[in-house]
Amino acid sequence: MNLSEYDISNPYEATLVASERITPKTVTEVRHLVLQLPEGHFDFVEGQSIGVLIPGPHEFGNPRHFRLYSIASSRQGENGKGDAISICVRRCFYLDEVSGERYPGKASNFLCDARPGDRVLITGPYGSHFSVPPDDSANILMVGAGTGIAPFRAFVLHIYQGRGGWKGKVRLFYGARTGMEMLYRNEINRDLALYYSEESFQAFEAVSPRPYLDEEPTLDRLLVANQFEVWEMIQDPKTHVYLAGLAQAEEKFEKAMIVMAGSKEAWLKRRAEMIEQGRYAEVLY
Numbered sequence: 706m707n708l709s710e711y712d713i714s715n716p717y718e719a720t721l722v723a724s725e726r727i728t729p730k731t732v733t734e735v736r737h738l739v740l741q742l743p744e745g746h747f748d749f750v751e752g753q754s755i756g757v758l759i760p761g762p763h764e765f766g767n768p769r770h771f772r773l774y775s776i777a778s779s780r781q782g783e784n785g786k787g788d789a790i791s792i793c794v795r796r797c798f799y800l801d802e803v804s805g806e807r808y809p810g811k812a813s814n815f816l817c818d819a820r821p822g823d824r825v826l827i828t829g830p831y832g833s834h835f836s837v838p839p840d841d842s843a844n845i846l847m848v849g850a851g852t853g854i855a856p857f858r859a860f861v862l863h864i865y866q867g868r869g870g871w872k873g874k875v876r877l878f879y880g881a882r883t884g885m886e887m888l889y890r891n892e893i894n895r896d897l898a899l900y901y902s903e904e905s906f907q908a909f910e911a912v913s914p915r916p917y918l919d920e921e922p923t924l925d926r927l928l929v930a931n932q933f934e935v936w937e938m939i940q941d942p943k944t945h946v947y948l949a950g951l952a953q954a955e956e957k958f959e960k961a962m963i964v965m966a967g968s969k970e971a972w973l974k975r976r977a978e979m980i981e982q983g984r985y986a987e988v989l990y
């Protein structure tokens with residue numbers, strides 16, 4: 706869906722209550738932000754996103770700059786507080802292709818620079834298609850990279866903390882440039898690693914073979930290395946597949962799936978079946 710199609714007519718003010726950098730200073734900045742919501746305003750489920758409106762004036766007469774962020778908390782709220790949610794924001798820059806100059810992205814820099822006590826205008830929540838299946842014997846296959854981990858943090862918290870466990874398989878395949886950029890699983894923040902001991906949960910990590918050249922993490926190879934289990938899950942009608950993060954994660958996933966399915970046509974056919982059965986969802990940007 707195009708950003709201009711989102712309803713932003715009813716924004717409300719949230720207050721930033723915490724901002725923690727969750728990557729070391731030597732790598733790209735990603736922050737975990739906790740927003741306090743006005744009471745009674747906000748019902749959401751894991752996998753949904755909020756809109757953030759950055760006050761103007763902006764170029765081309767735009768009164769507001771609008772961007773989306775996946776909610777990283779479960780429906781129980783951040784730290785069990787129903788009226789607080791978290792988002793995970795990477796400080797972004799864009800490159801002017803003509804001048805070659807690098808400019809700070811408006812929304813992500815506004816959020817990363819905000820300090821506790823600051824007000825943030827938010828809208829939503831949006832996108833209920835990306836949600837945890839109700840039946841706890843369903844298998845869950847989560848694939849993503851970078852900040853695509855945000856909805857999966859929400860899923861895992863809901864499954865193991867909110868619901869108290871899960872019978873089906875829960876598998877996370879996640880790519881980051883380096884081990885230090887494994888969000889919620891590095892030396893600074895271990896929110897996801899806390900659930901590694903859960904019997905039904907297993908997480909797999911891919912890093913870039915040459916991070917200094919900005920090469921993509923080898924998410925496709927990681928999936929193929931585990932193809933016996935992954936393909937068995939894909940074929941199982943009880944499996945739900947979720948993709949999140951930058952569109953490159955989908956490219957890697959598709960590459961691996963073509964290997965497993967035997968051809969691109971076979972994979973697209975399988976994927977179309979899963980979409981029809983409501984077992985395949987993406988949040989890509």
Ligand SMILES: Cc1cc2nc3c(=O)[nH]c(=O)nc-3n(C[C@H](O)[C@H](O)[C@H](O)COP(=O)(O)OP(=O)(O)OC[C@H]3O[C@@H](n4cnc5c(N)ncnc54)[C@H](O)[C@@H]3O)c2cc1C
Pocket residue numbers: 754772773774775776792793794795796797798799800809810811812813814851852853855951988989990
């Ligand atoms: C449904 C949805 C959910 C999203 N969830 C998140 C989230 O949980 N966390 C998050 O940080 N962003 C998320 N984004 C991206 C976010 O909406 C903004 O696009 C991003 O923060 C950049 O906005 P900006 O105004 O700072 O810069 P812009 O000028 O809009 O973008 C600057 C550059 O950054 C690139 N970029 C955008 N997002 C990322 C990213 N996450 N990682 C690496 N490069 C990026 C863009 O391609 C562009 O080249 C989501 C987008 C969508 C559509």
